[in-house]
Amino acid sequence: MKLNLKYTISQGLALIITAITSVASAQSLPLDKLVKTGRLTNGLTYYIRKNTEPQKRATLYLVVKAGSILENDDQQGLAHFIEHMSFNGTKNFPKNELINYLQRSGIRFGADLNAYTGFDETVYQLPIPTDKPDILKHGLQILRDWAQDATLDPAEINSERGVILEEKRLRMGAQQRVQDQTLPVVLNDSRYVNRLPIGTDEVLKNFKPAVIRSFYKDWYRPNLQAVIIVGDIDVTAIETQIKTLFSDLKNPIQPKLRTVYAIPLTGKNQFKTITDSEIPQTSVDISIKFKERINKTEADFRKSLITNLFSSMFSSRLAESAKKPDAPFLKLSGGYGSMMGGLDALSIELVPKKCQLKNGFISAWTIIEGIKRNGFIATELQRSKQSLLSQMQAALKEKDKQSSTSLADQYKTHFLKGEAATGIETENKLVNEILPGITLAEINAAAKMFLKATDRDIIITGPESEKTIMPVKNEVDGWINTVENATIKPYTETTFSNGLITNLPPKGKIVSEKRIPEIGVMEWMLSNGAKIVLKPTDFKHDEISFLALSPGGTSLYNNQDYESAANAAGIVASFGLGEYDNISLPKILNGKQVSIQPFISDRVEGLQGGSSVKDLHTAMELLHLYFTSPRKDTALFAKIIRNSAERIANRYTDPDAIFSDTVSAVLGGYNPRRTGPTLDKLKSIELDKAVQIYKERFANAGDFTFFFVGNINSDSLKSYAEQYIGSLPSSGFTESAKDLGIHIPSGKIAKTVNAGKEDKATVRMVFSGNYEFNPKNNLSLNALQEILQYRLTERLRETEGGVYTPSAQMSNNKYPTARYSFTVGFGCAPANVEKLISATLDEIRKLKENGISAVDLQKFKAEELRQNELAAKDNGFWLNYISGQYLNQEDPLSFLKLNEAIEKLDTATLQQAAKTFFNEDNYVRLVLLPKE
Secondary structure, three states: OOOOOOOOOOHHHHHHHHHHHHHHHHHHHOOOEEEEOEEEOOEEEEEEOOOOOOOOOOEEEEOOOOOHOOOOHHOOHHHHHHHHOOOOOEOOOOOOOHHHHHHHHOEEEOOOOOEOOOOEEEEEEEEEOOOOOOHHHHHHHHHHHHHHHEEEOOOHHHHHHHHHHHHHHOOOOHEEEHHHHHHHOOOOOOHHHOOOOOOOOHHHHHHOOOHHHHHHHHHHOOOHEEEEEEEEEHHHHHHHHHHHOOOOOOOOOOOOOOOOOOOOOOOOEEEEEEEOOOOOOEEEEEEEEEEEOHHHHHHHHHHHHHHHHHHHHHHHHHHHHOOOOOOEEEEEEEEEOOOOOOEEEEEEEEEEEEOHHHHHHHHHHHHHHHHHHHHHOOHHHHHHHHHHHHHHHEEEEEEOOOOHHHHHHHHHHHHHHHHHOHHHHHHHHHHHHHHHOHHHHHHHHHHHHHHOOOOEEEEEEEEEEHHHHOOOOOHHHHHHHHHHOOOOOOOOOOOOOOOOOOOOOOOOOOEEEEHHHHHHHEEEEEEEEOEEEEEEEOOOOOEEEEEEEEEEEHHHOHHHHHHHHHHHHHHHHHHOOEEEOOOHHHHOOOOOEEEEEEEEEEEEEEEEEEEEOOOOOHHHHHHHHHOOOOOOOOHHHHHHHHHHHHHHHHOOOHHHHHHHHHHHHHHOOOOOOOOOOHHHHHHHHOHHHHHHHHHHOOOOOHHHHHHEEOOHHHHHHHHHHHHHHOOOOOOOOOOOOOOOOOOOOOOEEEEEEOOOOOOOOOEEEEEEEEEOOHHHHHHHHHHHHHHHHHHHHHHHHHOOOOOOOEEEEEEEOOOOOEEEEEEEEEEEOHHHHHHHHHHHHHHHHHHHHHHOHHHHHHHHHHHHHHHHHHHOOOHHHHHHHHHHHHHOOEEEHHHHHHHHHHHOOOOOHHHHHHHOOOOOOOOOOEEEOOOO
């Protein structure tokens, strides 16, 4: 075919320019230049990157492009089963030796060592120390074993059946019953509906070992696998080890085709209503589905920015409407995100007020239709762009502080989906180049596209009691038509030009300074009596965390005023602050990396928050205003009470809520401050009383200590502290919290709750008593918690096969009187409750009578020492630690002595501690069983 090449010079230039632009836009985005990647001859892909956050650590992933979607009918649940079996014996780590070895190396099972199985992939995650070459070497060997050398021993398979069935049992309940009915709709009756990773009881109970081995042989092969290593490593050495270890992995001689399954878009709209006796309230879930968008080119990236901006603006518009006092719904939220099976979705969740489904739906749809018809306005786009740029700037500042896990996740997605992983510097460059050119017209065009009238699912769920009044599809379609034919006024908003504080109060002064050089802490005393405690760090470049505490809390108020006191901070904070209401305040703060929240708890009141370095000034302004300028909003208060009343009225259809409230009541001695929420309690909350109590609790800054941890410039903080904290009012008085005598009762108590209809039980076993609060006992309690966790995991999960994840949790307090408690918890079959409680008591008695094994003590020491290494470089740890030491009037240098104390800890000390703290004379047994 001969082309007609006659065109003008100007046309030619235009075409050339267009072609150049199109080529540039179509070019693949580059992979992060800091990652070393390659592919072995057997097809295995690897990603390696040096990263020192955290130091002396690496994150190791084995990613397999095989999940439950590839299972045959007789293999349903076996992709997930293989994931479990990979921890129950491999070629080089038989039976439980893999977990035991890693625990001895300081790696915690569950918290650190983990894995997951999805529809399309299985991922094994192993964070590991790198300061000892042997541990890193063994970590790579573990990945190699997972890749193709799981033993899949028949005896271990049979032992694991019960564990997985118990994991499946934990999901039973109203949510699972609803999901079973909604999935065919949401997943368009695709293969995904019948390939849930957890599988079916029939297969899990009865499959033969040959069936699971067949799946393993077919799909655990190098051309479907990637090894990802990110951390404090030698990249060249790791690459050599990967080539040495993984090159002998074999693909099947006749490999099965790895079909890429997808959920089809049908172009149809779907509708379904579901009721259940344990669903507390009506809700509407709307999904508008699209083909998945994957960033591979610059053009894709630009589209993703438009999507991101639209989603942010859409979410903000819906959230704003839900804040209004007259909104006919309890919740309205939405946003665009990834789904599964090659789909994305614009999701909307509506929770209407009771008996206002129609009004709530029409009101919500009016907002949505208004966005589609009238679009957004310029100030909304400006805020969304500003927010995105602020997030990018914050990420760029922390480019050398990114966690190895977050980087590994990016490379995982690159391997699984081909999603670009350019690195933060390239991404930031693209954002700054592209974002200014995105217009409001493009966003509004995107809104029309995203709010299409096809591929839309509407699912309404509600209580069984409302089954007869649930609408049918034609009714809801009628509501939508009503909105589409109505006049909708364009959205408008008020603009603000003032700052947070227009008139600065007179400054205070720092009158004394003190240093604690051993832990890098400084203390400043201000002229109004307020104390500042700061610890400058370089753990993060752009992170400052803070906490303000003052003794008193709700303990200073009688029972009649308790509910007003306990809810005062949350209520008052929801009204906004200073000159700005709850809608305008977030707009004023848009683009700023800052958060702050007041609270009033049992024994203290205070504020907690954080900011970037640049936005510390704003954080200090907010802190000042929370002391001096709380708002009062009668209409919003009435809305809060109405909405809370609906939630309380519906609360007791949920068996877990019933059990939780019972546990709290029993452990609190049925003190009204520990019993569950009721309508009478709600009615006792008075707006004037709540505001009065809030003001009382924050009236005396001289009784507060303000803790700051992070990348702090002490000169800047000093100036801010004098201006915004030193100027706060102070009475000169100090307060102490009262002892109300509320604690876990002594003696033996047993309580059984019958609620729910599923064949599942929940158990809580609590041991408690008086306590001598000191570093030795605190360490012993912590050690017993971890060691009991090892024992219960081994006994209840591995030996008995009766639970999925047992938990052992300890707590202790110094004030008002020193007390401790141990709580053991697990879910199981009702038929196994007595057997598993007896097994738990048996393990506890073994600790008391036979003592703690040297192996378990070694595991605890290794894990705790490794965790302390990480904690020492974490702002959050130091904020909680320092504030806790000050609040308890304990030595702030204790942490420096902790590792030595851990090393010296012996089995005899722990055996005596077990005898002391596992006192069966003070034992509370709580069990949730289904209704008889």
